[in-house]
Amino acid sequence: MNKETRRAAPSVSLPPGGRTERSEGFGGGAILAIIRRDLLLAMRRKSEVLTALFFFIIVASLFPLGIGPESDLLRTIAPGIIWVAALLATMLGLARLFAPDHADGTLEQMLLSPTPLGLLVTGKIAAHWITTGLPLVLLAPVLGIQFDLDVGALGVLVVALLLGTPLLSLIGAIGAALTLGVRGGGVLVSLLVLPLYVPALIFGAGAVESHVSGLGAGGHLSLLAALLALAVFFAPWAATAALRIALE
Amino acid sequence: MLTATGLSCVRGERRLFAGLDLAVGPGEWLHVQGENGAGKTSLLRILATLSPPAEGEVRWQGEPVTVLAEDYRRAMLFLGHHGAVKEELTPLENLTLAAQLDGTTLDEATALAALVRFGLRGREDLAVRFLSAGQKRRVLLARLAVRKAMLWILDEPFTALDVKAVDMLSGLIEGHLAAGGMAILTSHQSMPLPNGKVLQL
Numbered sequence: 084m085n086k087e088t089r090r091a092a093p094s095v096s097l098p099p100g101g102r103t104e105r106s107e108g109f110g111g112g113a114i115l116a117i118i119r120r121d122l123l124l125a126m127r128r129k130s131e132v133l134t135a136l137f138f139f140i141i142v143a144s145l146f147p148l149g150i151g152p153e154s155d156l157l158r159t160i161a162p163g164i165i166w167v168a169a170l171l172a173t174m175l176g177l178a179r180l181f182a183p184d185h186a187d188g189t190l191e192q193m194l195l196s197p198t199p200l201g202l203l204v205t206g207k208i209a210a211h212w213i214t215t216g217l218p219l220v221l222l223a224p225v226l227g228i229q230f231d232l233d234v235g236a237l238g239v240l241v242v243a244l245l246l247g248t249p250l251l252s253l254i255g256a257i258g259a260a261l262t263l264g265v266r267g268g269g270v271l272v273s274l275l276v277l278p279l280y281v282p283a284l285i286f287g288a289g290a291v292e293s294h295v296s297g298l299g300a301g302g303h304l305s306l307l308a309a310l311l312a313l314a315v316f317f318a319p320w321a322a323t324a325a326l327r328i329a330l331e
Numbered sequence: 332m333l334t335a336t337g338l339s340c341v342r343g344e345r346r347l348f349a350g351l352d353l354a355v356g357p358g359e360w361l362h363v364q365g366e367n368g369a370g371k372t373s374l375l376r377i378l379a380t381l382s383p384p385a386e387g388e389v390r391w392q393g394e395p396v397t398v399l400a401e402d403y404r405r406a407m408l409f410l411g412h413h414g415a416v417k418e419e420l421t422p423l424e425n426l427t428l429a430a431q432l433d434g435t436t437l438d439e440a441t442a443l444a445a446l447v448r449f450g451l452r453g454r455e456d457l458a459v460r461f462l463s464a465g466q467k468r469r470v471l472l473a474r475l476a477v478r479k480a481m482l483w484i485l486d487e488p489f490t491a492l493d494v495k496a497v498d499m500l501s502g503l504i505e506g507h508l509a510a511g512g513m514a515i516l517t518s519h520q521s522m523p524l525p526n527g528k529v530l531q532l
Contacts, residue, residue, distance in 0.1 A: 112431065112434060112436075113431065113432055113433075113434045116428060116431030116432055117432055119428075120420075120428045120431075120432070123420065123424070123428075124417065124419055124420070127419035127420070127458070128419060186413075187413055187414050187415060187416065187417065187418070188411055188412070188413025188414060188415035189415050189417065191381060191409075191411060191413065191415065192409075192415045192429065192432075193432060194381065195379060195380070195381070195404050195407070195409050196404065196432055196433045196434070197401050197404050197405040197433055197434055198432060198433060198434045199401070203432065330381065331381070331382050331383070
């Protein structure tokens with residue numbers, strides 16, 4: 084009896100057929116929605132985000148402990164080590180980018196959503212950067228102190244990471260999309276993505292090194308920014324194409 | 332009106348079906364039947380544009396779906412084998428976020444009403460991973476009540492549902508058809524709904 088009344092309840096009107104009216108501007112709302120959704124999911128699965136972060140802290144802290152208190156040597160190797168640690172920490176989070184959504188069918192629904200898949204992929208990459216890249220940028224100055232970097236060098240390091248970590252997320256997304264659903268995808272994604280990370284590593288670490296040696300970091304930072312601008316345009320498109328293939 | 336002509340599907344070396352024609356008009360529903368592995372899910376995926384047919388064409392209101400793209404996807408709702416429900420989120424969050432990804436907004440009252448209707452009263456703030464398989468399925472099916480779509484493509488919608496939920500879902504589909512909607516579904520059960528056609532693969 085109760086069931087019958089519930090079924091007849093007009094609280095949810097049935098589709099009269101026809102198009103759903105769109106309430107927000109085209110796509111912008113959907114991008115924000117998926118960023119919010121992915122951040123919410125990251126909050127509910129804190130351990131995965133924290134693992135990458137602790138990995139970054141530990142790797143970058145082991146070197147000063149292992150090498151000893153030779154500040155000249157530490158200052159020379161600092162940018163390289165912090166950048167390599169950032170690369171590896173970003174890699175750890177890549178498997179998380181599309182795989183859970185693929186496993187539970189959410190990715191299929193995204194493909195079928197009226198919102199273009201490219202926008203949703205862009206949103207997912209942005210959320211990935213907020214959960215893995217941004218914490219690295221914020222932590223880097225603290226870790227840099229261990230390597231006896233001065234304030235100017237720490238500033239350059241932060242700017243270089245601010246330009247470089249989104250680049251790592253964008254390039255990584257292509258690798259993650261290409262290896263989606265492939266057995267042993269975790270190893271494959273490292274093999275695919277790490278060579279592509281080389282330019283970011285060279286210019287990112289180079290910016291700090293050239294600042295320390297008095298040459299000025301401008302050139303390296305500009306090149307890093309140019310790479311980022313390129314990646315912002317092409318990486319979501321390439322990742323979307325790869326996802327379409329993986330989902331077929 | 333959804334029409335398909337000369338559809339064929341090849342999986343690996345095997346040809347699952349060929350030369351398949353079908354048409355579903357307003358108020359009609361199509362029951363796709365066949366043994367396991369006959370290609371039911373493959374057919375639904377082709378109709379939902381998730382995979383391209385080896386041959387043939389799917390048309391919606393006379394236009395090829397590949398041309399319509401977004402317009403077709405807006406008019407169609409596909410629910411597959413997978414949950415498409417996030418275990419970490421609550422049923423309420425699942426519904427509202429799914430709507431936002433589609434570029435529409437869903438107010439909380441409507442979402443709640445849909446969940447209550449699917450017998451999830453009191454569970455709306457509990458993470459989905461604490462729910463049973465049948466309840467997870469109900470969360471997914473609640474999308475049928477909140478997402479406006481003319482064509483429903485449902486793959487085994489009755490899996491894991493209890494008798495009550497099966498009744499409720501049948502009622503929902505009946506109402507959808509009565510309002511001029513269309514439905515294509517696979518099921519191993521027979522369904523007492525009007526205007527049904529059967530496609531045997």
